[in-house]
Amino acid sequence: MDRDGLPEQPMVIGFVQTKGGTGKSTLALNTAFSATMAEAFDSVALVELDPQGTLKTWWQEREQMGYDSGRVSFHHISSTQREVFQKGIQSISDYNALMIMDIPGEGTGRLHTRFACAFCDLVIVPMRISTNDESAFINNLYPIIKEIISAAPEKRGRFFVLPVFTHPLANPRRCFAYFEDMLPPHVSCLKAVYPARSVYENFNRRGLNLYEYERLVDSNKKFKEQVKRAIQDVETISKTIIETGREKNGSVERPTTKS
Ligand SMILES: Nc1ncnc2c1ncn2[C@@H]1O[C@H](COP(=O)(O)OP(=O)(O)OP(=O)(O)O)[C@@H](O)[C@H]1O
Ligand SMILES: [Mg+2]
Numbered sequence: 001m002d003r004d005g006l007p008e009q010p011m012v013i014g015f016v017q018t019k020g021g022t023g024k025s026t027l028a029l030n031t032a033f034s035a036t037m038a039e040a041f042d043s044v045a046l047v048e049l050d051p052q053g054t055l056k057t058w059w060q061e062r063e064q065m066g067y068d069s070g071r072v073s074f075h076h077i078s079s080t081q082r083e084v085f086q087k088g089i090q091s092i093s094d095y096n097a098l099m100i101m102d103i104p105g106e107g108t109g110r111l112h113t114r115f116a117c118a119f120c121d122l123v124i125v126p127m128r129i130s131t132n133d134e135s136a137f138i139n140n141l142y143p144i145i146k147e148i149i150s151a152a153p154e155k156r157g158r159f160f161v162l163p164v165f166t167h168p169l170a171n172p173r174r175c176f177a178y179f180e181d182m183l184p185p186h187v188s189c190l191k192a193v194y195p196a197r198s199v200y201e202n203f204n205r206r207g208l209n210l211y212e213y214e215r216l217v218d219s220n221k222k223f224k225e226q227v228k229r230a231i232q233d234v235e236t237i238s239k240t241i242i243e244t245g246r247e248k249n250g251s252v253e254r255p256t257t258k259s
Helices: 024-032 035-040 054-065 082-094 110-119 131-151 172-182 210-216 221-251
Strands: 011-017 044-048 072-076 098-104 122-127 159-166 187-189
Touching: 011 024, 011 110, 011 131, 011 221, 024 044, 024 054, 024 098, 024 122, 024 221, 035 098, 035 221, 044 054, 044 082, 054 072, 082 098, 082 110, 098 110, 110 131, 122 131, 122 221, 159 172, 172 187, 210 221
Parallel strands: 011 098, 011 122, 044 072, 044 098, 122 159, 159 187
Antiparallel strands: none
């Protein structure tokens, strides 16, 4: 529900990176299951476009374990055929209030990445403070962003970097300032961070999300505290995504056919 108690407008979010291992899949699955998203959206589609199938394997494990996914559904689209790929994305978004996509920069092909990013209300690029990640972004993903904006200028202002694996005690404002300074035009820094937490080493994705993991470690006080902090990170990121998306959707009419 939004501030006036009305249902949220449908929203499409993509986590994308050409650089591997920046937390896309972990962020996609945990934001999809966050309490914030559950409160705001009646139905949530978690969509993996990565042929690697990290989330597909994870979801199969979930099903084998019999976990209840509530209002979250999972979809894996890996077709190399353009029409199948594009229609798949369109139809999932038609039937879900919120769609969260895990978009790989490589492996899907440039055209697929471009289509998926152009389909999003918000594109979130998880990025470490690292010159390696920054130059990979400028060389690989930024040219795709520029193509999207030149074909559809209304997509301006929808691309955000999320600082990831930051030190848990780092001042987020310093991270924002760092990225605002180095980012090229049309890309901003999301006003949230995704700190590095050792809990993700133990949380080895046996089909669990963070919330289920918290229940599993209920008797271990130290672990439970760590998981709680990780959950807080994910809730803050989810809230920031909704607020940012709401601002953007309020200013520009959505170009899709959603009901
Ligand atoms: N906040 C975090 N702190 C520490 N480790 C994390 C965090 N989030 C994720 N990880 C770990 O980092 C690794 C990469 O995460 P993940 O698989 O989500 O990234 P990815 O961008 O989807 O990778 P890929 O490019 O392979 O698809 C995993 O081992 C994951 O458990
Ligand atoms: Mg992944």
